[in-house]
Amino acid sequence: MNYDEAKIKFVSTWGSLGSLWGINKAMAQIQALLFISTQPLSMEDIMEDLKISRGNTSMNLRQLMDWGIVTKEIIPGERKEYFTTEKDVQELARTIAQERSRREIRPVIKVLKDVSSIKDDGTEKTKELIKQTKALHDLTETADDMINKLVNQKQNWITKSLLKLIK
Amino acid sequence: MNYDEAKIKFVSTWGSLGSLWGINKAMAQIQALLFISTQPLSMEDIMEDLKISRGNTSMNLRQLMDWGIVTKEIIPGERKEYFTTEKDVQELARTIAQERSRREIRPVIKVLKDVSSIKDDGTEKTKELIKQTKALHDLTETADDMINKLVNQKQNWITKSLLKLIK
DNA sequence: TCAAACTTTCAATAATTATTGAAAGTTTAT
DNA sequence: ATAAACTTTCAATAATTATTGAAAGTTTGA
Numbered sequence: 021m022n023y024d025e026a027k028i029k030f031v032s033t034w035g036s037l038g039s040l041w042g043i044n045k046a047m048a049q050i051q052a053l054l055f056i057s058t059q060p061l062s063m064e065d066i067m068e069d070l071k072i073s074r075g076n077t078s079m080n081l082r083q084l085m086d087w088g089i090v091t092k093e094i095i096p097g098e099r100k101e102y103f104t105t106e107k108d109v110q111e112l113a114r115t116i117a118q119e120r121s122r123r124e125i126r127p128v129i130k131v132l133k134d135v136s137s138i139k140d141d142g143t144e145k146t147k148e149l150i151k152q153t154k155a156l157h158d159l160t161e162t163a164d165d166m167i168n169k170l171v172n173q174k175q176n177w178i179t180k181s182l183l184k185l186i187k
Numbered sequence: 188m189n190y191d192e193a194k195i196k197f198v199s200t201w202g203s204l205g206s207l208w209g210i211n212k213a214m215a216q217i218q219a220l221l222f223i224s225t226q227p228l229s230m231e232d233i234m235e236d237l238k239i240s241r242g243n244t245s246m247n248l249r250q251l252m253d254w255g256i257v258t259k260e261i262i263p264g265e266r267k268e269y270f271t272t273e274k275d276v277q278e279l280a281r282t283i284a285q286e287r288s289r290r291e292i293r294p295v296i297k298v299l300k301d302v303s304s305i306k307d308d309g310t311e312k313t314k315e316l317i318k319q320t321k322a323l324h325d326l327t328e329t330a331d332d333m334i335n336k337l338v339n340q341k342q343n344w345i346t347k348s349l350l351k352l353i354k
Numbered sequence: 355t356c357a358a359a360c361t362t363t364c365a366a367t368a369a370t371t372a373t374t375g376a377a378a379g380t381t382t383a384t
Numbered sequence: 385a386t387a388a389a390c391t392t393t394c395a396a397t398a399a400t401t402a403t404t405g406a407a408a409g410t411t412t413g414a
Contacts, residue, residue, distance in 0.1 A: 021301065021302070021305050022305065023305065023308065023310070023312065023313050023316065026301075026302045026305045026316060026320075027316060029298060029301070029302055030298070030299075030302045030316070030320055033295060033298040033299075033302075034295075037291070037295050039206070039209060040209070040291060040292075042206060042207070044401080044402070045402085046402075046403080055319055055323075056312075056315055056316045056319050056320070057312075057315070058311050058312055058315045063360085063361075064360095072403075072404090073403060073404045073405065074361080074362090074404085074405075075361095075362080075363075075364085075403075075404060075405065075406090076402080076403050076404070078361060078362055078363085079362085079363085079402095079403090082362085099358095099359055099360065099411090099412075099413095100359085100360070100361095101360080101361080107319070109319075109322045109323055109325075109326045110326070113326060113330070124204070124207060125207075128200060128201075128204050131196060131197070131200040132197075132200075134188065134193075134196070135188070135193045135196055135197045135200075138188050138189065138190065138193045141190065143190070144225050145190065145223075145224075145225055146190050148223055148224070148225045149190065149193060149194060149197070149223045152222055152223050152274070152276075153193075153197055153223070155276045156222075156276055158276075159276045159277070159280060163280070211371080211372070212372085213372075213373080230390085230391075231390095239373075239374090240373060240374045240375065241374085241375075241391080241392090242373075242374060242375065242376090242391095242392080242393075242394085243372080243373050243374070245391060245392060245393085246372095246373090246392085246393085249392085266381085266382075266383095266388095266389055266390065267389085267390070267391095268390080268391080
């Protein structure tokens with residue numbers, strides 16, 4: 021496998037993994053491209069490389085900036101805008117985990133809390149609903165907390181945490 | 188909020204969260220319905236409750252069984268098949284985490300390993316590709332390991348782990 | 355102030371993914 | 385062996401989601 025093959029394989033694999041953290045293919049591919057690039061890329065560069073339209077590139081870059089994992093780079097003397105992504109995997113993971121938590125998990129935790137707080141009318145089905153949604157609420161909340169704590173131990177969090185954990 | 192409202196809210200919220208662990212809406216809703224049901228449900232029951240077709244119900248139940256979170260229940264004297272889901276949240280989380288790892292994460296880890304193992308031809312871009320995909324490989328592999336270890340500590344894993352972790 | 359260089363927006367369209375429903379398949383009781 | 389009761393399959397269709405491209409918007413330099 022040479023450089024070009026490896027690059028294509030990486031970008032497309034990372035793209036298809038987008039679903040894992042809830043972003044679309046083009047968004048994930050743009051991020052992948054920036055992640056292995058040695059210098060900032062312009063919209064033109066990205067469009068050409070991924071063979072996607074200008075509009076698509078623009079919209080997905082905006083989303084990546086909203087997520088906080090891509091930033092605009094001004095290159096002196098250049099008219100075009102250039103883009104870079106966070107290059108540190110730890111920091112990247114931290115940002116992604118936080119954003120997913122904020123956007124998707126926390127709202128669900130709220131619903132679980134509301135649902136599990138309905139008045140117990142004494143019927144079996146109500147008791148079951150309360151019991152099960154409460155269990156789900158507790159699990160989700162604890163898991164969310166844990167991920168955020170893990171991910172916020174900036175230095176080498178995964179390795180350190182693992183050591184502590186797996187006695 | 189009464190029982191019926193709470194039930195609808197729970198089922199639809201859980202359905203929309205399906206994307207979080209990579210299953211579709213109907214699948215997640217069926218699981219949600221079974222999760223709060225006091226007794227096993229037939230295909231008929233599910234179709235009626237969620238207002239989805241027989242074919243859809245059948246296909247999604249099969250998938251849930253493939254994931255190992257729903258099982259067929261034979262009720263003596265009954266011709267129909269009945270279904271139940273794993274009721275223990277811990278066990279549910281364990282199964283889901285394992286399946287996702289097997290289906291999606293491990294294959295990506297393999298690609299990252301292959302890509303990061305290409306021959307270093309000395310160019311800057313190749314060095315960067317190798318460096319970045321290797322970092323991603325290591326992170327992904329370690330995170331995957333950790334989740335699987337966490338999730339396999341059957342008894343109260345989250346709480347226990349948290350205690351150990353967050354000094 | 356103008357126009358060239360560039361970016362954003364968004365309605366139209368394409369691609370993907372989910373859902374239906376009816377025919378085919380299976381199981382069970384008699 | 386048959387037919388009723390039930391489940392599965394899958395081609396057609398619908399719903400959703402992503403993508404395009406051209407017009408509108410913005411910024412910059414002369």
